[in-house]
Amino acid sequence: MNPLTLYQLVAIMLxxxxxxxxxxxxxxxxxLICIELLLxxxxxxxxxxxxxxxxxAVLGQLGTLLIMGLAAAxxxxxLAIVVIVVRRFQTSDSEAVSELKG
Amino acid sequence: MEILAYAAFxxxxxxxxxxxxxxxxxxxxxxxxxxxxxxxxxxxGMYLLMAAPVMAFMQLLIYVGAVAVLIFIAIMLVRxxxxxDETTSRSGRQILYALLGLAAPAVILSxxxxxxxxxxxxxxxxxxxxxxxxxxxxxxxxxFELISVVLLVAMAGAVLIAFERRISK
Numbered sequence: 001m002n003p004l005t006l007y008q009l010v011a012i013m014l015x016x017x018x019x020x021x022x023x024x025x026x027x028x029x030x031x032l033i034c035i036e037l038l039l040x041x042x043x044x045x046x047x048x049x050x051x052x053x054x055x056x057a058v059l060g061q062l063g064t065l066l067i068m069g070l071a072a073a074x075x076x077x078x079l080a081i082v083v084i085v086v087r088r089f090q091t092s093d094s095e096a097v098s099e100l101k102g
Numbered sequence: 103m104e105i106l107a108y109a110a111f112x113x114x115x116x117x118x119x120x121x122x123x124x125x126x127x128x129x130x131x132x133x134x135x136x137x138x139x140x141x142x143x144x145x146x147g148m149y150l151l152m153a154a155p156v157m158a159f160m161q162l163l164i165y166v167g168a169v170a171v172l173i174f175i176a177i178m179l180v181r182x183x184x185x186x187d188e189t190t191s192r193s194g195r196q197i198l199y200a201l202l203g204l205a206a207p208a209v210i211l212s213x214x215x216x217x218x219x220x221x222x223x224x225x226x227x228x229x230x231x232x233x234x235x236x237x238x239x240x241x242x243x244x245x246f247e248l249i250s251v252v253l254l255v256a257m258a259g260a261v262l263i264a265f266e267r268r269i270s271k
Contacts, residue, residue, distance in 0.1 A: 004222035008215045010115055010148065012208060014122060014141070020204035021126035023196070029176055033125055033138050036169060040145050043161075051152045051226035058229055058237040061157050062245070068164045069249040073256035075169045079176040080260035092180045 007048035014041030027092045028082045032075065039071045104224075110151055117144035131177050139170050153226040156234060 014037050021034030043064040050060015086092050089099075121144060124137025142165045149158035192200075238246045 001216070002219055002222045003224055005215055005219050006111065007148070007152070009212055010118060012211045012215065013119065014145075015211070016204045016208040017122040017126050019207060020200050023200040023203045024126065024192070027131065027180075029131055029173065029180060030134060032173060032176075033131075033134050036138060036165070036173075037122060037125060037141060040142065040165070043157075044145055044148060047149060047152060047154055047157055049220075051154055051229075052222040053220060057154075057227045058233055059242070061154055061229060061234060062237055062242050064157055065160060066245055066249055068160060069253060072164055072168055073252050075172050076256045076260045077263070079172055080263040082176055083179055083264055084266065086180050 004048055004052045007052070008045055011041040011045035011048070014038065014044065026094060028078070028085065028094055028097075029092060031094065032078050032082075035078075036071060036075070039067055043067045107151065110147070114144045114147040114151065117141070117147065132174075135170060135173055135177065138173075139166055142166050142170070153228045156229075156231055 018034045018036075018038035018041065021037065022031055025031045025034060046060050046064050046067070048060075049055060050057045050063075082092055085097055089096055118141050121137045121140030121142075125134050125141060126137075128134040128137060142161060146158040146161040146166075149155070149161060
């Protein structure tokens with residue numbers, strides 16, 4: 001097995017763990033933690049592809065930087081939404097938030 | 103030297119795996135966050151191993167420095183019970199779906215990756231900070247500017263959402 005395959009397998013492990021947790025978790029913050037795992041796997045795979053093949057290494061690293069920025073923006077927004085949900089429903093359980101307007 | 107690299111790789115893989123399992127399965131959200139931080143450190147170690155020290159530094163700065171603190175403050179604001187709120191039991195169907203979500207990408211993607219290996223170097227190409235900066239200000243300027251706009255909008259949007267008045271029901 002060549003090095004790139006090993007790194008890709010680690011990234012797949014992060015993806016699988018994140019997907020499992022996304023379904024397994026009950027609270028919104030627990031789901032957010034799992035999304036961070038998923039995005040980390042994506043970044044690892046991208047940097048490995050850039051560093052270990054003939055593809056542009058600069059593009060791989062800057063793409064991962066973009067993913068990190070998006071992850072930070074996403075975490076900020078999701079946490080604001082969680083704060084609102086807790087204020088309205090008194091819980092952050094994803095099962096409890098099933099009320100629609102109208 | 104190569105054995106040393108594989109040993110470091112194994113160490114980082116075990117850090118990532120243990121941290122990931124804690125992050126996914128811990129009943130207490132603070133413990134889950136500590137598991138996530140452990141995984142983030144493991145991934146930063148992998149970036150170092152791939153001769154991408156800038157990415158390792160950014161990983162620690164952005165994820166461990168910013169995102170983890172953000173999640174920790176959210177856990178504080180949500181005020182869970184002393185036992186954590188992930189301790190309730192799950193139905194059989196939920197466990198089945200979660201296992202399917204784990205198995206489907208793991209089986210399909212890893213079989214694809216293992217059967218069709220891409221030609222790769224054993225020593226990674228090192229990229230200097232200068233080249234990265236030239237990339238940011240040269241061909242990838244648009245992405246660089248867009249991510250700053252996205253971050254600004256996300257920040258403003260988060261403030262706007264969090265300050266909303268209680269809407270009459």
